[in-house]
Amino acid sequence: MMRISEAAQHSGLSSKMIRHYEDVGLIQPAARTEAGYRQYSPAQLDQLGFIRHARSLGFSIAQIRDLLQLRDNPRRASREVKQLAQKHLQELDQQMLALKKMQAMLEDLVARCAGDDSPDCVIIDELSDSGETGNE
Amino acid sequence: MMRISEAAQHSGLSSKMIRHYEDVGLIQPAARTEAGYRQYSPAQLDQLGFIRHARSLGFSIAQIRDLLQLRDNPRRASREVKQLAQKHLQELDQQMLALKKMQAMLEDLVARCAGDDSPDCVIIDELSDSGETGNE
DNA sequence: CTTGACCTTACCACTATGGGAAGGTTCAAA
DNA sequence: TTTGAACCTTCCCATAGTGGTAAGGTCAAG
The missing domain is CATH 1.10.1660.10 (Multidrug-efflux Transporter Regulator; Chain: A; Domain 2)
Known part of the structure; x- marks a missing residue:
């Protein structure tokens, strides 16, 4: 013990x-x-x-x-275990998808931002935009 | 208003x-x-x-x-904005990595599990194992 | 007997979001 | 004018998982 x-x-x-x-x-x-x-x-x-x-x-x-x-x-039945695991795999997939979307959008913004001393910044601009973000 | x-x-x-x-x-x-x-x-x-x-x-x-x-x-300075965004990108990367690890391990287990009526199940077996999971 | 390293429970914190209750307001319809 | 729906307010609770801390008990070594 x-x-x-x-x-x-x-x-x-x-x-x-x-x-x-x-x-x-x-x-x-x-x-x-x-x-x-x-x-x-x-x-x-x-x-x-x-x-x-x-x-x-x-x-x-x-x-x-x-x-x-x-x-x-x-x-x-190992079937039940497997099903549980597969369900979790699907959840992981969804999380990955969500992350990938964010990544893609953010990478695009970052690539288009000069990153210098100037205040002009695509990131700020696009976040300020009333348009969509790409999420449904 | x-x-x-x-x-x-x-x-x-x-x-x-x-x-x-x-x-x-x-x-x-x-x-x-x-x-x-x-x-x-x-x-x-x-x-x-x-x-x-x-x-x-x-x-x-x-x-x-x-x-x-x-x-x-x-x-x-747009540099500051960009840095902030890049830092977040790194966080996203880390989350993706963690998810990928889980995914890979779980996919392996799922692939090796018969998923039939028998109680024999690699998933249960490996989770029961006192060994490592692959995480550091 | 004291001290340090443990143990116990019972809180509070975090992140971000939702649900609900109890009560007040506004406006339109009857 | 009264009433009812659809708002609004604040306050508390829940989620999931983990950490921290505080107040107090226990145990073994010195």
Whole structure:
């Protein structure tokens, strides 16, 4: 059994976040010592590691909740896991698209801005324009 | 002079957000009618439009605050504007990079997951792994 | 016994946005 | 004139994820 700071180090999460995940019901409340200190079993350490991995792939807490359920269900169909992952991939795609649009527009503006001592600036001008930005 | 809902429609922002921008000091407090209703001048409408454009390019409130200052400074150097924009471009790049990493890892997992009725699932397996995720 | 390093809970902050409640205003129609 | 719809106001709450801090308890070493 490990205390929370050890569990944090071990899993790559912060103590803060581990408590938070418990608060929001992502993980079961940890066992406590008589003094009220949280204690983590190896199984829970695994779970925390799982969470960190999933977070690093950008899964939301809600999605991780589902993933954990699937993980702990020996009769799961990998189809369900895959679908969850694919849904997240779509979200990542949308975010990429949004970023790309911004990038393209901003790069265009930057390229057309002299960037010298003069106050004339396409960036300011186009942002001031009442026209559209290219977003739908 | 327009009321807030008209200013919202005109600028593409929501009334909610216009009030919020006033709260956080992004825009000057609007004039008020005797009854306390906010009133927006054409100049303020321009400013609101500017804010919407900048937001659509992903600039943060803090960055827009700087942009507005530059916009309202007739002795600005376009260099400053360009630098601000370039800094934001870098941020966009970093976000893109992060997304791409996630995407690549997740795509790999998804490709290797059968997605059938069997419980065997690489996604679950790799997330459960105590090893690294590829992030530094 | 004291000190330092931990632990606990309970707040507040951030970014940007939305929702809603409770109450006031304006204007037009009945 | 009254009433009702459609506004407006402020204030609080929620989202998602993370960090910080403060006030207090615990534990082990010196």
